[in-house]
Amino acid sequence: LLDRHRNEILALAKMRGARNIRVFGSVARDEATTDSDVDILVDMEPGRSLLDLTGLQLDLEELLGRDVDVVTENGLSPYLKDRILAEATPI
Numbered sequence: 001l002l003d004r005h006r007n008e009i010l011a012l013a014k015m016r017g018a019r020n021i022r023v024f025g026s027v028a029r030d031e032a033t034t035d036s037d038v039d040i041l042v043d044m045e046p047g048r049s050l051l052d053l054t055g056l057q058l059d060l061e062e063l064l065g066r067d068v069d070v071v072t073e074n075g076l077s078p079y080l081k082d083r084i085l086a087e088a089t090p091i
Contacts, residue, residue: 001064002027002038002091008063009091016056017048018070022088029087037067041088044072 013021025039026032060068076084
């Protein structure tokens with residue numbers, strides 16, 4: 001799914017000021033089902049806001065046809081952060 005839409009994902013991310021786009025969770029572990037959401041980790045350009053992050057989430061949900069969570073490193077739970085960073089895979 002992500003491979004098929006890679007260029008569109010990267011274009012949407014660039015438009016919203018996101019870079020270093022990585023996938024984590026069930027999609028990164030190749031355990032995703034058709035009902036799985038897509039978990040995306042990004043770095044935002046300085047000066048970008050929560051509106052840009054939310055806009056990217058909505059754009060990706062429309063493109064991929066499934067629920068998407070978009071988070072930054074600062075938004076990760078401290079209890080899960082190390083595991084997520086270890087499995088995060090660039091798109």
